[in-house]
Amino acid sequence: MKSTASQFPQNAREALADETLQNVLENFADGFPRKRAAAISRLDEFDDLRDAARDIKNHVLANLDTYLTRFEERVLENGGQVHWCRDAAEACQTILEICQAANARTVTKSKSMIGEEIAINDFLERHDIEPVETDLGEYIIQLREEPPSHIIAPAIHLSKEQVAETFVEKHTDRDPDRTLTEPRVMLDEARAELRGKFLGADVGLTGANMLVAETGSIATVTNEGNADLTMGLPRVHVALASIEKIVPTLEDASTILRVLARSATGQEMSVYTTFATGPKRSDDLDGPEQFHVVLLDNGRSELLGSEFQDILRCIRCGSCINHCPVYSTVGGHAYGWVYPGPMGSVLSPALIGLEDAHHLPNASTLCGKCETVCPMHIPLPRMLRSWRTRQVEQNLQAATSRYGLELWAFMAKRPRLYRVFSAMASRVLRMMAGKNARIRWLPLGGGWTSKRDMPAPQGPTFMSQWKQNRDRYS
Amino acid sequence: MTEARAHILSKLNRAIVREDIGAGSVDDRIATHNTGPLPKRGQDPDQAALAARFVQESDLAGSDIQQLASRDDVPAVVAAYLRSKNLPPELRVSSDDIFGGVPWEGEPGLTIRDGVVDAADGAALSAAFAGVAETGTLIMASSPDNPAMHAFVPLVHMVILPESRISGNYEAVWADLRHQFGAQVMPRMLNMITGPSRTADIEQTLLMGAHGPQSLLIMVIGDL
Amino acid sequence: MTKPEQRSPSVALFVTCLVDVMRPSIAFAAVSLLERAGCQVSVPESQTCCGQPGYNAGHEKNARLIAQQVIETFEGYDYVVAPSGSCAGTLKKHYPEMFAGNAAWRGRAEDLSSRTWELTSFLTDQMNFTPSGVRFNHTVSYHDSCSGLRELGVKDQPRKLLAAVDGTEIAESDLAESCCGFGGLFCVKYPDISAAMVDHKIGDVMAGEADVVLGGDLGCLMNLAGRLTRKNLPTKVWHVAEVLAGMTDKIDPITGPSDDEAAK
Incomplete structure (x- = not known):
């Protein structure tokens, strides 16, 4: 997607003036934090688990090259294929070639932030392949031709009235005068629409929450079950994952799962956690004939060993976003690119460039709430400050604040x-x-x-x- | 592709600040697969306590759960459940050995189909590999006798879980899995399922049955 | 020889640049409270600012130079106390980080860090002080400033001290721990967002019983006060030290004199 991060102040002003959005955000700011707190109060070991989860990822990052090759070996042993891609263009091209080789016309997709990052939908459409988002939130925003506004709740910025309008406009085979006021009815309609897509798709494209080096499995976590239908029904399964998603073993995956859903939605566990290992086996009655893993770097290797390495521990739970007072004031679209909120403001400058994303590290009061709720102990405020330091080093700061602060320091000394x-x-x-x-x-x-x-x-x-x-x- | 692979790996190799000792420590760690902190919840003294906790946690997760004395009770419970969901008395059943001893003839109105589930099926029944008391989570291991899609395609999913297969935590199941399948070997699909499918994507309203089943019935069988 | 615990501890007051210029009464209140708690208080003359504005804006080199000056200025005192969680947090948490790559200065920064306290936590946790004979007849909402709360764990200490003030009721706001939107330069760089954030807090305070907002950081309090008066809202704002020192009948709140008084 095209970034509008450089227009952050204007985006924010528009968001503040959008009454519907403001109503939705008020509701949002209360929901997730309350549920998270309730879930954590049921688990005495939560803080120990956070420490352990952090240590797992630190160990992986310190051996990432070895882990990736171990993971690759297992995938190949299981009859799958691994595709290494340096950037978005390589990843898009790889996925396209897999689709073309399978004569694919329709690709079902389960929610993948990496998919947003490489803008795979636009790319496939340009090559006459229809991508169909299956996560309900992603499906809604795909119909509306909008980007997601939250990494785990992509349509959180919409009211149910807006969803209803979209369905009436886009589901043209249905009675335009039907009553569509209840979320339940809207869900049933979407379920019915997507059923045919699931069954008719040639390729299923999923993300991956984790890659298990021990077994060569990809792990997905959803509440809807859409990832499982996406990978289980079509002839070809492509899992798209960035290289830092590795965990060593099933035990390590378990530790991370224990903090993931609690931090994200306040559930004890998300409904479906799936470990998929290779293609259909000889006597299997279901499953894909091909199993591909697309391993994407896209700037991650640059972060390794830098002051931003800790962001590679991120498990995309969205907790920092759910607790961010700036996010809950302006919503996700104001940030202008794929990843909003604190984790986004740390990650985006690395992926789209500090010049384009120069507002993002500054659009924080450094209140520190994000770090206290991060299950992986990622020092987000410290890294936002590190980006500001880079801005000073690269002369990217506005002249007024630069001279003002220089003058202040001159006096203070x-x-x-x-x-x-x-x-x-x-x-x-x-x-x-x-x-x-x-x-x-x-x-x-x-x-x-x-x-x-x-x-x-x-x-x-x-x-x-x-x-x-x-x-x-x- | 090979060029990209070499390029990425060499970049990583150069950037990594190595604190552990590389390949050896990686292989050791994979081989020993040590556990992290294990929650007290799930470390119950005996199987009955574990089963009770599993029932409690499954209920919190929104599953319907029934404890049955034996397989003999399954047909009646299944038939009643289908009626309660306004579904026709038809059922796709996986061919797991566990269903061999189920006296379906006790419910003559019930149509049982084997093979893999399709879009016309309203309900499917499959066998769990294990249950985890800590969070009321089912562990499903796919096989020709237990197609994974039974848990996702129909509106109602029913599962048989022997009480003896309930473990305290996930780690106990992984140990069992390695014992049964071999080290570093996985069933093609391993599904951890905690309640029925749901979404809160429209104004944070929690609704069941997003794409997967709207209802999940777990039948815990005491005596097998 | 006197054992350290038998003599009164020497405390250097870190005034903070904002209190120095905008609201000296907070520093006078801090001195008064520290003396009542049995401390020997000094105000080192060569202090200016902790360097946080520059540090948070990425001007690390300048921030380090200022930090070195602060470290030198405040050497030799038993304790360094600031009537601000964010300035105390800078000295205590960020100075050691700034000198991560410089062993000599890192040691000195850690020494300062170990002696540095935020005022209310010093009074309670270190000096076991309880105010007496102080009256403040108001229902107050306490704003937990972000740095004090999350960097230094300041939460119960001011409430414990306020519990000993006659006539004061605390009406806790659900948003007590939410950022007020000040954020140093944030509030001038992104005024629209900052104003919306402070409005959330104000809205929550107004919905409750409180007629006064208290806090321990002047930056946040000026933000809250400035927005309250701009919107002509009646809630008053004080720094907690002013209340604890029994100073509130001698000075106007941060929200300024009432319109009646201003007309006089």
């Missing part, structure tokens, strides 16, 4: 000069205030005073008062 300057600032600000001790408009401080008053300084600076009278106010 010279206490005597600083005293003179702060006393002056105090005096000027007091002069600008009205009788009610509020400043309504501040030159160069429009960012503040456009939305709030600036309380005027109470009097001369503390340092000057302190010298004269230690006992003031007592």
